[in-house]
Amino acid sequence: MHPPWQNSLLMRAARREPVERTPIWLMRQAGRYLPEYRAVRQKMPFAALCKNPDLAAGVMLATVDRLKVDAAILFSDLLVLLEPLGFEVEYAPGGPVIKNPLRMPDDVDRVRELEDAAELDYVLETVRKTRSGLDAGLPLIGFAGAPFTLAAYLIEGGVIRDYRRTKSFLYTDRGAWDALLGRLARAAGRLLEAQVASGAQLVQLFDSWVGCLGVEDYREHVLPYSREAIALVPPETPVIHFTTGNPALLSPAAEAGRGRKHLILGVDWRIRLEDAWRTIGHETAIQGNLDPAVLLGPPEEVRRRTEDVLRQAAGRPGHIFNLGHGVLPQTPVENVRLLIETVQAGTGPG
């Protein structure tokens, strides 16, 4: 007897089984573009919200209810993982700042090993509360930052422009880089594993900054660690591996989940969906790939572009609709609704 969410549209699409229509959820679906969310945030800072499982779960449940999306995602942040590793994160208006960044290769010694994800119990409690409040027909997605993206935050000290420090670190001290990425891979993997144990049905690994790298650097310095993180997720659990910023990385990014039963590759708008499938092979599911900036345009354009993505996915099993990156704060809510309605009205793959 499987719980109903195991047969949800999104879980079936993740397993490349037939679905009546394409499922959709949105990265940053609970975010600043929503007036309800802004109202919550006026009352408390972002970090406090993440650390309050009742409120964090509530924000996501209200969003799912309002938008009628096909999945909830844990309300949390990539950088919560850095605190138990010994770093202090401040959410400043211009973006997060690491108060004690990792500047010298020797600093790697002070990165703690996350032995037990229970150190992030408030995250797991948010998973439990979201799962217990969520419609039993909908799945809950857990997530963590990928080792490279976490390393880039730690080394740059916050919002990143040219990745200069990160690459310089990587080219200068391979030993320190490997030690750092190994620690981050195990931390991310253990957190994902614990989220699954706490009630998440699938998980997404976010490599949001990796597009600054070329293929060799990715293969040599990143791929082994993303693979290590993904390998800690229970084998039956579908994993969404999200990268953005460089379509040439799609093939190696797919290798990070090679051998898994259910791998979904996150794809951004820089490449046509049909070209992405041609590149990685049709046996891998894809999540994507509308440009979030399309939602700043007029409704006709939102509808036209959404239908174009559906047309490119044309009947293939294993398509989860999403944006190629998070919803932009300036996005009109009506356009988000229109996008979701357009996807849900589509006939999708059968």
Added chain:
Amino acid sequence: MHPPWQNSLLMRAARREPVERTPIWLMRQAGRYLPEYRAVRQKMPFAALCKNPDLAAGVMLATVDRLKVDAAILFSDLLVLLEPLGFEVEYAPGGPVIKNPLRMPDDVDRVRELEDAAELDYVLETVRKTRSGLDAGLPLIGFAGAPFTLAAYLIEGGVIRDYRRTKSFLYTDRGAWDALLGRLARAAGRLLEAQVASGAQLVQLFDSWVGCLGVEDYREHVLPYSREAIALVPPETPVIHFTTGNPALLSPAAEAGRGRKHLILGVDWRIRLEDAWRTIGHETAIQGNLDPAVLLGPPEEVRRRTEDVLRQAAGRPGHIFNLGHGVLPQTPVENVRLLIETVQAGTGPG
């Protein structure tokens, strides 16, 4: 009787003729990483330097002499073109700022048409002075910003993060977008044409911000205008079409110069050189593609990576060595020298 520069290594490589070794120059070769350049800049602001043909030519000639690169490039800036179009540019420490940005589609009416590149006579005078001071065996490269990149600067008002305003403009008012890009294409094309008439042997069109777009947007909203700019360059003159940030755009970017005798595609480090050639076909020359961040690493890494790029180019005619983007200000001069020596010591394609 051709002047000697017509038979320079770089011009031969640009025409895909045999060369004894791979030619090299660097984007931003005269830049803040050089102590001599910083000394000049301490005496005057960037805008004043660009507007002083004697000093601007002098800066480039001294750089070519010091680095022993295989070409000079006009010392100027992408944004000088915006002034005669009616915009005020301020070079602030955080990057250039457009004082009167283009915010509403109606604003396009106030963009002037550049009827005659003589309005930028100081740029053409810099071309003449650089050419007359340069070794007759070396070519001089002219350049201009591509229509999309210029539009993005105008609309965002300066240094760009998420290209939100630009895309929103593009999705909202096609008529205004087309009018704007047309005006920018003619301005860029006329400037390039005038640079050739003033003494440049080849020209580069810089589309430095275009990597934020997907393939459909590029084809529909950008490619026709880049093609229009390139078409104004005299037919015998080689054109380097530089884009960065999205390898999926290489094929359409090559189309912007389809039918030209000599087209060189600028390629960044996000894709392997051999994959780039496979994508665009071997009848197009390539300029690239070392990651500028490699020059922040140790000398062994600089040498190893440089040799790897040469190995990938392996004997193909039509390779000009360059970085995938400009030299970073923090780059040690010795690493730049080592890169150039490594390329010039290589046997290259014969």
